[in-house]
Amino acid sequence: MKGWIRWARTGAVIFISIGGIVVLLIWLAGGFREKIEPGPTALGVQPLGQARTMTVELMTVPLAEDAVGTVRAAHETEVGSKIMARVLAVNFQAGQHVEQDQVLVELEKGDLTARMSQSQAAVDAAQASLDQAQTDYDRIVRLRAEDSASELEFTTATNRLSAAKANHEQARSALREADAVIGYATIRSPVTGVVIDKMVDVGDMVRPGQTVLRLFDRLQLVATVRESLATRLEVGQQLPVTLEALDLHCEGTISEIVPESDVLSRAFHVKVTGPCPPGVIPGMFGRLHIPLGERQELRIPQSAVRRVGQIAFVYRDVDGNRVERTFVQLAGEHGDQVAIASGLSPGDRIVVDPNMLKGED
Incomplete structure (x- = not known):
């Protein structure tokens, strides 16, 4: 009998607790408040x-759907050094607009200038040897016509002239190489664009193949568009674009629809280009507004x-x-x-x- 009473008390406590929790949840959800309908x-x-x-x-x-994307460089160029030398001057800053063939970095060229002088001296010496060999050859040819020079003398003069010509051409090639190398001391921009990153400073030692700066010549918005919507778009189509960081609203032109869908998101990458106002940089967030009707x-x-x-x-x-x-x-x-x-x-x-x-x- 006592066990039954104990069991009944326990059940009553559980029942009251559950009921209290239910009432509390209904009250928190606004169940006891009057609703206001529109x-x-x-x-x-x-x-x-x-x-x-x-x-x-x-x-x-108008009815439209937004596709989010990121501003990226359409073409990114790395500019590097072709020689080992110390940086003498850096004529740009990150974010600066540069023109094609503009001088960006100047390297020390004292050793290169000395090499150029040596190559020029070698050319002059080779030219003198060539002139002497040509004179000797012409003299032997005249003497041979008078039967005053032997076949051996003629052969020797001919060989000396050929060797002098070869030495002269070799010296000229070395001079052209020295001239090209001294030109490498002046690093110019290969395209018109904007500098992304400066990787050297005055006094740094650069080696052949080392990148000294990166630049881009054009920006684009790469947006992720769901596949059912991407199939309606065409290359050359103009669409509104918004860059929220700059509060910029403009028109862009679809330059490319990447012909491959992401297997996870089932979306395509759509690339949009257009006039790039100042302040737009790679990595910015953007929205592509795709019209769906009215x-x-x-x-x-x-x-x-x-x-x-x-x-x-x-x-x-x-x-x-x-x-x-x-x-x-x-x-x-x-x-x-x-x-x-x-x-x-x-x-x-x-x-x-x-x-x-x-x-x-």
Whole structure:
């Protein structure tokens, strides 16, 4: 008997606890509060007075979908050194616009100038040897015509002339190489573009193949577009683009639709190019606005809407002299207008400037 009483008490405690929790959850969810539906409410009416009114009408608005993307360089170029030398001057900064063939970096060329002088001296010496060999050859040819020179002398003169010509050409090749190498001491921009990154400073020692800067010549927005929407797009099509960091709105042209879908997201990469205003840099976030058609919706001025917490309402004209509060459900803001999901119908008249009503601030 005592066991049964103990069991009954335990069950009652559990039952009361569960009931209390359920009641608490219903209260937290607002189950005991009165709901306010969109539309007119029984809050009474007010005189219209001098307040301005307007007729609510359906508007035709464009329907679009946004595809997010990232600004990237269409072509990125790495500029490097072809020789080992110390940096003498750096004539650019990261973010600077540079023209094709503009001098960007100057390297020390004292050793290269000395090598150039040596090569020029070698050419001069080879030219003198060539002139002497040519003179000797011409003399032997004349003597041989008079039978005054042997075949051996003629062969020797011919060989000396050939060797002198070869030495002269070799010296000239070395001079051309020295001239080219001394040109490598001046690093120029291969394209017109903007410097992304500076990788050297004055006094640094650079080696052959080392990158001294990176630059890009054109920017593009690479957006991720779902495959069912990407199939509607075409190369050359113009679409609106927004860069939120700069509050920039412009038109872009589709330059490429990558012909491969991502197997995980089922989306395509769409590349959009266009005029690049100052301040746009790789890595910025952007949106590509893709039109889907049009739709009808109710829009009213933002000034006509009053808000109390999460509740929004307008003042609806009842009979030309009086107004009443009408609760509305908003569907999004569009500049100085707001879309209405429910609570108003086409033809309703609302107050545009509620501040003109008595009792409104």
